[in-house]
Amino acid sequence: xxxxxxxNLQTHFFTDxxxxxxxxxxxxxLEEGEVLGLVGESGSGKTVTGFSILRLVDPPGxxxxxxxxxxxxxxxxxxDREMRRLRGNRIAMIFQDPMMTLNPVLRxxxxxxxxxxxxxKVSKAAARDRAVQALARVGIPSPAERxxxxxxxxxxxxxxxxxxxxALLNGPDLIIADExxxxxxxxxxxxxxxxxxxxxxxxxxxxxxxxxxxxxxxGLADRIAVMYAGRIVESGPASAILTAxxxxxxxxxxxxxPGHGRRGDRLTQIPGMAPNMAHLPxxxxxxxxxxxxxxxxxxxxxxxxxTGAGRALRCLHPLTEAVA
Amino acid sequence: xxxxLELQGVSRVFxxxxxxxxxxxxxxxxxxxxxxVNAVDSASFEVARGEVVGLVGESGCGKSTLxxxxxxxLPVTKxxxxxxxxxxxxARTEAAKAARLRVQMIFQDPMSSLNPRxxxxxxxxxxxxxxxxxxxxxxxxxxxDLMTKVGLDPSYxxxxxxxxxxxxxxxxxxxRALAVQPEFLICDESIAALDVSIQAQVINLFQDLRRDLxxxxxxxxxxxxxxxxxxxxxxxxxxxxxxxxxPTGELFDGPKHPYTQALLDQVPKLEAGHREYHTIKGEIPSxxxxxxxxxxxxxxxxxxxxxxxxxxxxxxxxxxxxxxxLNDGGVA
Numbered sequence: 053x054x055x056x057x058x059x060n061l062q063t064h065f066f067t068d069x070x071x072x073x074x075x076x077x078x079x080x081x082l083e084e085g086e087v088l089g090l091v092g093e094s095g096s097g098k099t100v101t102g103f104s105i106l107r108l109v110d111p112p113g114x115x116x117x118x119x120x121x122x123x124x125x126x127x128x129x130x131x132d133r134e135m136r137r138l139r140g141n142r143i144a145m146i147f148q149d150p151m152m153t154l155n156p157v158l159r160x161x162x163x164x165x166x167x168x169x170x171x172x173k174v175s176k177a178a179a180r181d182r183a184v185q186a187l188a189r190v191g192i193p194s195p196a197e198r199x200x201x202x203x204x205x206x207x208x209x210x211x212x213x214x215x216x217x218x219a220l221l222n223g224p225d226l227i228i229a230d231e232x233x234x235x236x237x238x239x240x241x242x243x244x245x246x247x248x249x250x251x252x253x254x255x256x257x258x259x260x261x262x263x264x265x266x267x268x269x270x271g272l273a274d275r276i277a278v279m280y281a282g283r284i285v286e287s288g289p290a291s292a293i294l295t296a297x298x299x300x301x302x303x304x305x306x307x308x309x310p311g312h313g314r315r316g317d318r319l320t321q322i323p324g325m326a327p328n329m330a331h332l333p334x335x336x337x338x339x340x341x342x343x344x345x346x347x348x349x350x351x352x353x354x355x356x357x358x359t360g361a362g363r364a365l366r367c368l369h370p371l372t373e374a375v376a
Numbered sequence: 377x378x379x380x381l382e383l384q385g386v387s388r389v390f391x392x393x394x395x396x397x398x399x400x401x402x403x404x405x406x407x408x409x410x411x412x413v414n415a416v417d418s419a420s421f422e423v424a425r426g427e428v429v430g431l432v433g434e435s436g437c438g439k440s441t442l443x444x445x446x447x448x449x450l451p452v453t454k455x456x457x458x459x460x461x462x463x464x465x466x467a468r469t470e471a472a473k474a475a476r477l478r479v480q481m482i483f484q485d486p487m488s489s490l491n492p493r494x495x496x497x498x499x500x501x502x503x504x505x506x507x508x509x510x511x512x513x514x515x516x517x518x519x520x521d522l523m524t525k526v527g528l529d530p531s532y533x534x535x536x537x538x539x540x541x542x543x544x545x546x547x548x549x550x551x552r553a554l555a556v557q558p559e560f561l562i563c564d565e566s567i568a569a570l571d572v573s574i575q576a577q578v579i580n581l582f583q584d585l586r587r588d589l590x591x592x593x594x595x596x597x598x599x600x601x602x603x604x605x606x607x608x609x610x611x612x613x614x615x616x617x618x619x620x621x622x623p624t625g626e627l628f629d630g631p632k633h634p635y636t637q638a639l640l641d642q643v644p645k646l647e648a649g650h651r652e653y654h655t656i657k658g659e660i661p662s663x664x665x666x667x668x669x670x671x672x673x674x675x676x677x678x679x680x681x682x683x684x685x686x687x688x689x690x691x692x693x694x695x696x697x698x699x700x701x702l703n704d705g706g707v708a
Contacts, residue, residue: 093571207659237434237598239656242642264572267601267644294646308576309646310605318583319576319605325541326571 055123055225055258056105057081062117063097063104070330074100074113076282079356082226085256089269089290091305092279095326098262101279102228105260106145107135123225141171144219148231150211154203160187160214161199167221186217190247209240216248223255230262245272266305270294275362278302281327281337284356288363298359298370300342336368344369379422380560380592381446385455388416388441413663415441417616418455420690421697423560428586428593430607430624432600432639434660438616443562443596447481448472459560477507480553484565486545490537496523496548497533504555522551525588527581543574550581554589564596579606600643604628609695612636615663615671618690621697632698635672670701680707 063075075097082088092098103109105120107127120127122143127135139145147153155163164183165176174182180199187195190213203211212232219227229248233241249272252259261269269276270290277287278301286299297303307320324341327333333340339349346369354366390413398408416438423429431439444450446457448467456465459479464472483489490499500522501515510518520530526547537545546566553561563582567575579602585591597603603610603624610627612620612635620633631637638656658675661667667674673683682701690699701707 093573209659237660238600238639238642238644239434240659242644243656245644265644266572267646270646271644305572306646308572310576310579310599310601318580321576321580322573323577325543325574 053084055082055084057121060118063100064116065113072329073282078284082258087259087273089273089276090262096279097282098279102230141222143226144224146215146219146229146232150215167218171222186220190217209236226258228260285366298365298372299367300344301338380425381423382458384420385418387418387454389453411664414616419618421611428607430603430610431596432603433613437613439596439613443564447562448476478558479560480558481562482549482553482566486549495534500551500555526551560592562594619699623695633700634676634678682707
């Protein structure tokens with residue numbers, strides 16, 4: 053069953069420097085229990101996509117087009133009260149920096165009990181029990197005692213676990229995780245990935261995992277969508293994308309990752325840098341950096357084409373085609 | 377191969393002394409005490425000329441502190457640092473000052489290490505003029521040459537740092553370090569803050585510069601993929617101590633220390649398909665209060681009684697070295 057379906061989402065920022073099309077025609081859908089890896093470099097619009105789903109985009113940004121259907125319900129048409137009831141309840145979000153999302157002057161128990169009671173009429177004791185269970189589930193030792201601690205008394209990895217526990221409190225249908233392990237050490241990152249993987253499997257929660265690191269989602273995601281300059285340039289099953297990328301940008305990203313048995317070789321680098329979002333080139337935004345560019349690419353932006361086996365692509369000269 | 381840089385038992389202790397109020401509080405029976413952190417505990421290794429040595433470890437393991445001591449930015453508590461045979465441990469000596477010019481450091485965050493109110497021309501050229509490597513009149517040409525070398529357009533020389541992207545700023549940091557014609561570069565997480573595609577560009581730049589300018593690197597990173605790619609030899613640190621040293625290929629193919637094994641196991645891999653994450657249990661203990669014996673024993677799957685009481689020595693075997701009781705008579 054489809055939990056979330058995003059259709060042609062447009063989120064634009066109206067700045068003094070011009071209109072920035074941070075998200076420009078993004079479409080994807082998510083089945084129950086599915087994990088989607090949303091991959092892109094900074095400024096590609098992946099975070100704004102997540103924020104748009106939760107209606108957390110602040111002015112000068114605005115969702116200017118498209119539809120977001122959550123269990124068939126159009127989120128844009130929902131009154132603010134209804135939307136608030138959804139947030140943190142049916143749809144939860146985990147942010148990159150847990151120190152920014154946890155209130156530093158409140159104990160963990162206060163924050164967790166509040167999150168439960170905001171959505172459900174339960175006693176404080178019952179809410180506390182739920183909080184203890186949630187903390188235990190994300191692997192925090194002696195959860196009942198740790199509940200009395202303040203955020204600064206936890207380490208970075210523990211804080212992120214608390215943030216994940218809070219996201220799990222109300223048993224959401226969808227969790228949007230925005231680079232939750234980027235600030236953590238590898239050993240802690242893999243602990244958290246292991247726990248999230250187990251939780252998604254147990255509870256059937258759908259997950260959107262936003263990251264800049266393809267390697268992180270390689271072992272976690274069912275599907276991967278690669279964003280560049282506000283658009284999904286390639287999407288499909290994780291294994292297909294990783295083993296046979298069709299878009300030159302995806303291939304470039306994979307080639308840019310060091311290690312993996314290519315010791316000392318030159319990395320295949322993508323020349324140039326991410327485009328200025330206020331002044332995107334006409335045509336394909338990746339054209340100035342693309343090794344397979346043609347005049348047609350510079351003139352018209354490629355449309356989404358379905359290439360079979362659940363894959364979609366925005367490219368006039370995919371790697372599956374021989375170089376002209 | 378003669379050692380260009382030689383570290384012998386280098387240690388750094390950070391102490392927090394009690395202030396007047398805390399001392400008074402203690403006389404009233406408050407539970408406060410002076411705290412000491414052994415940020416780096418007796419590190420010994422060598423870097424040969426032309427070599428790239430990778431220094432890896434998790435946050436808080438002391439790798440940056442070690443880098444800063446080598447650069448002469450932090451005083452050494454104990455041990456000796458030799459640069460080309462000359463003792464440079466005490467940063468105030470003339471010999472150390474002369475050596476320091478040949479050792480330059482590139483930092484993690486280019487925005488906080490470049491003066492926002494100076495133009496690139498001055499940022500890059502200032503030190504070179506001061507040290508007499510160029511004259512004030514020829515500085516612009518000198519800087520233009522450096523900017524070309526690191527892949528920046530020399531026509532940007534009159535701009536300020538905020539007018540550049542993150543990758544370009546890092547290139548400015550590199551140009552500044554190269555301006556005094558160093559032979560040894562310390563890169564402290566120099567690419568960690570960059571996007572993947574920009575990271576690859578900067579890694580390639582480091583490798584080109586190494587070849588063209590005959591540089592030696594101490595490359596500090598928490599990213600094992602980057603280390604595997606760029607380093608000839610790897611030094612692994614855990615909680616202030618060096619636990620393993622090995623040539624890169626041998627380390628990645630057959631790590632000997634349980635910590636290195638676990639660390640390599642955790643690295644996210646590109647291979648598609650769901651993978652089960654095997655995790656090291658627990659977190660890095662607080663360096664304020666490190667566990668006795670081997671610092672890794674509370675998280676080690678192979679730990680025995682000996683590990684809890686006796687700190688293992690770093691035992692050399694050819695090009696490799698490892699500090700683990702398993703390689704020195706067992707853990708029982």
